Amino acid sequence: MKKLREKMSLPIRKMVHTILGILVVFIVIQILSVTGVLSSSLENLMPELCFYAIIAVGLNLCVGFLGELSIGHAAFMSIGAFTSAAFTNAAADAIPSVGLRFFIGLILGTVMAGLFGFLIGIPVLRLKGDYLAIVTLAFGEIIKGILNVLFIGKDKDGIHIALINSNQESLDPETGKMIVDGAKGIIGTPHATTFTNGVILLILTLVVVTFLVNSRTGRAIQAIRDNRIAAESVGINVTKYKLIGFSISAAIAGVAGVMYAHYVSSLTASKFDFNMSILILVFVVLGGLGSFRGSIIAAVILTLLPEVLRGLSSYRMLIYAVLLIAMMLFNWAPGAIDFRSRLKERFKRRKEERP
Amino acid sequence: MSFLSFLISGISLGSIYAIMALGYTMVYGIAKMLNFAHGDVIMIGSFVVYYAVTGAGIPAPAAVLISVVVCTFLGIAIEKVAYKPLRRAASLAVLITAIGVSYLLQNLALLFFGADPKIFPNVITLPALNLFGGQLVIAGTTVMSIVANILIMIFLMLFIKKTKQGQAMLAVSEDKDAAMLCGINVNGTISLTFAIGSGLAAIAGVLLCSQYNQLTPYTGSLPGIKAFTAAVFGGIGSIPGAFFGGLLLGVIEILSSAYISSQLANAIVFAVLIIVLLVKPSGLFGRPMREKV
Numbered sequence: 001m002k003k004l005r006e007k008m009s010l011p012i013r014k015m016v017h018t019i020l021g022i023l024v025v026f027i028v029i030q031i032l033s034v035t036g037v038l039s040s041s042l043e044n045l046m047p048e049l050c051f052y053a054i055i056a057v058g059l060n061l062c063v064g065f066l067g068e069l070s071i072g073h074a075a076f077m078s079i080g081a082f083t084s085a086a087f088t089n090a091a092a093d094a095i096p097s098v099g100l101r102f103f104i105g106l107i108l109g110t111v112m113a114g115l116f117g118f119l120i121g122i123p124v125l126r127l128k129g130d131y132l133a134i135v136t137l138a139f140g141e142i143i144k145g146i147l148n149v150l151f152i153g154k155d156k157d158g159i160h161i162a163l164i165n166s167n168q169e170s171l172d173p174e175t176g177k178m179i180v181d182g183a184k185g186i187i188g189t190p191h192a193t194t195f196t197n198g199v200i201l202l203i204l205t206l207v208v209v210t211f212l213v214n215s216r217t218g219r220a221i222q223a224i225r226d227n228r229i230a231a232e233s234v235g236i237n238v239t240k241y242k243l244i245g246f247s248i249s250a251a252i253a254g255v256a257g258v259m260y261a262h263y264v265s266s267l268t269a270s271k272f273d274f275n276m277s278i279l280i281l282v283f284v285v286l287g288g289l290g291s292f293r294g295s296i297i298a299a300v301i302l303t304l305l306p307e308v309l310r311g312l313s314s315y316r317m318l319i320y321a322v323l324l325i326a327m328m329l330f331n332w333a334p335g336a337i338d339f340r341s342r343l344k345e346r347f348k349r350r351k352e353e354r355p
Numbered sequence: 356m357s358f359l360s361f362l363i364s365g366i367s368l369g370s371i372y373a374i375m376a377l378g379y380t381m382v383y384g385i386a387k388m389l390n391f392a393h394g395d396v397i398m399i400g401s402f403v404v405y406y407a408v409t410g411a412g413i414p415a416p417a418a419v420l421i422s423v424v425v426c427t428f429l430g431i432a433i434e435k436v437a438y439k440p441l442r443r444a445a446s447l448a449v450l451i452t453a454i455g456v457s458y459l460l461q462n463l464a465l466l467f468f469g470a471d472p473k474i475f476p477n478v479i480t481l482p483a484l485n486l487f488g489g490q491l492v493i494a495g496t497t498v499m500s501i502v503a504n505i506l507i508m509i510f511l512m513l514f515i516k517k518t519k520q521g522q523a524m525l526a527v528s529e530d531k532d533a534a535m536l537c538g539i540n541v542n543g544t545i546s547l548t549f550a551i552g553s554g555l556a557a558i559a560g561v562l563l564c565s566q567y568n569q570l571t572p573y574t575g576s577l578p579g580i581k582a583f584t585a586a587v588f589g590g591i592g593s594i595p596g597a598f599f600g601g602l603l604l605g606v607i608e609i610l611s612s613a614y615i616s617s618q619l620a621n622a623i624v625f626a627v628l629i630i631v632l633l634v635k636p637s638g639l640f641g642r643p644m645r646e647k648v
Binding site (some may be wrong): 063067069071123126127129130131133134135137138139141142145146148149164183274278281285314315317318320321322324325328329331332333334335336 | 383388389437440441443444445446447448450451452454455456458459461462463465466576580583584587616618619621622625626628629632633636
């Protein structure tokens with residue numbers, strides 16, 4: 001056991017601790033819900049904690065390690081959500097098992113979101129800084145706009161897809177069924193997301209990103225973040241590694257989207273707006289850029305907080321905004337950094353004076 | 356004739372975008388940051404006019420003036436509290452903070468003014484123009500937007516070319532440290548830029564709300580992003596760029612919502628932004644930025 005511990009590098013050890021922590025929380029919550037201590041509204045919230053934690057980890061990969069701010073991450077979530085929900089609804093007759101449909105939907109949604117991340121990444125990652133951020137937002141709005149006018153119907157002849165105008169009339173009246181109904185979105189998706197599969201997916205995500213970040217690829221990604229020109233000059237293919245990081249981040253957002261789609265009773269594109277993207281960004285910034293554990297903890301606390309403190313719910317967004325500004329000023333302002341290091345110095349000196 | 360009337364309403368909307376784009380482009384030129392909260396300053400300004408006119412019964416021109424003053428101070432305050440401490444920090448940090456400020460303003464408005472849409476009062480009482488024997492009617496708001504846009508543009512160009520303060524702005528946007536060595540008050544100049552941009556935001560807000568007749572805490576955010584698109588389109592940092600970028604964007608938006616789909620109009624506008632950024636990142640009038648190691 002001790003040997004094993006020595007073999008593990010520090011980030012991997014940290015990951016193992018985080019996973020153990022998640023498992024302990026999971027078991028405690030299971031015991032609480034079996035004994036009936038946990039209120040049902042809190043119990044219903046548990047899957048939500050998982051998918052917000054997952055997408056926060058995914059966005060942290062993009063912002064914290066790749067160093068590129070994406071403020072359109074909700075769009076990748078929506079792609080995962082719509083792909084998987086459309087599949088689970090369309091294949092309802094072909095595959096009766098909800099679990100199997102959810103599993104295939106999960107794979108489809110994740111791959112689709114990753115694919116979109118890749119395709120969008122090709123043009124977007126050529127840009128830098130503020131331009132990149134605004135373009136991710138633009139893509140988010142475009143995807144939201146298109147999903148709002150997308151109509152997919154199904155009848156005995158197969159699948160019918162239409163844009164802008166509903167094709168409901170052209171469907172066979174007896175066997176026809178709308179799967180994606182424009183701005184009304186998708187309804188009737190089975191509630192397949194549970195706390196258990198949420199925790200499994202969260203742990204899986206954590207393992208994937210931790211191993212990615214600590215691999216050769218991950219070090220290349222961080223080198224690009226720290227100094228793009230220097231990284232390029234030592235032979236790192238900047239575009240390739242940026243694309244890898246961005247696509248994986250998008251795919252993880254897709255996982256969260258799949259879980260979301262199988263958690264809510266009606267799925268609409270308008271839910272995945274700018275506010276959603278900002279909410280996820282708040283989790284990432286509050287938990288600390290570059291800390292996956294922090295992202296998970298921040299997502300859990302900030303999702304639970306308004307539920308636990310009911311009176312707080314109208315101030316929720318306001319508190320997020322203030323937290324976001326305060327955290328940025330405290331962590332990044334040169335003045336604040338100076339102040340903190342001086343404070344640390346003073347503590348150190350005091351300790352030395354009193355041995 | 357319908358094409359002509361679409362074109363004119365596009366120019367009118369574009370004029371509003373242009374005035375908003377000025378705020379983005381000036382701040383970006385000097386502080387090298389995307390002031391995400393600009394759209395929300397516009398929203399706050401509109402609420403000031405709304406409450407001044409409907410609540411306190413102040414005549415419209417005075418209400419607009421009050422709104423300009425409030426927005427000017429709001430802009431300066433935002434810069435001092437949130438952006439100034441981060442001036443030498445990474446651009447990622449500044450951008451996230453700006454998003455935070457935008458979010459804060461929206462939620463403050465939500466808390467104080469409520470989420471229900473307010474009917475914006477008739478502030479602009481210009482009579483409508485009847486052309487071609489009544490075949491083409493141009494609303495007073497439209498005329499006002501276009502005239503205001505042209506006047507503001509001329510005023511700003513003169514201000515930058517002819518006054519000492521304007522020249523100081525140019526110097527600071529070129530090189531902050533060198534400008535400081537020349538005895539220019541860099542902090543003051545940046546504050547002045549924010550003040551002018553935010554003051555213009557108040558005017559843009561009145562025009563925007565007069566056009567749509569509606570006001571919610573989210574009124575400013577999407578037009579704000581579109582105005583930034585316009586600024587990028589024209590070339591960030593360039594005042595004529597903001598003018599033409601705004602007009603083009605407004606025309607594209609109105610024409611695509613008229614001839615393609617009103618629901619897809621936003622998507623088309625953003626697609627234009629992406630294409631412009633990829634093909635000509637420095638915009639129509641911008642200077643290409645060189646990267647130094």
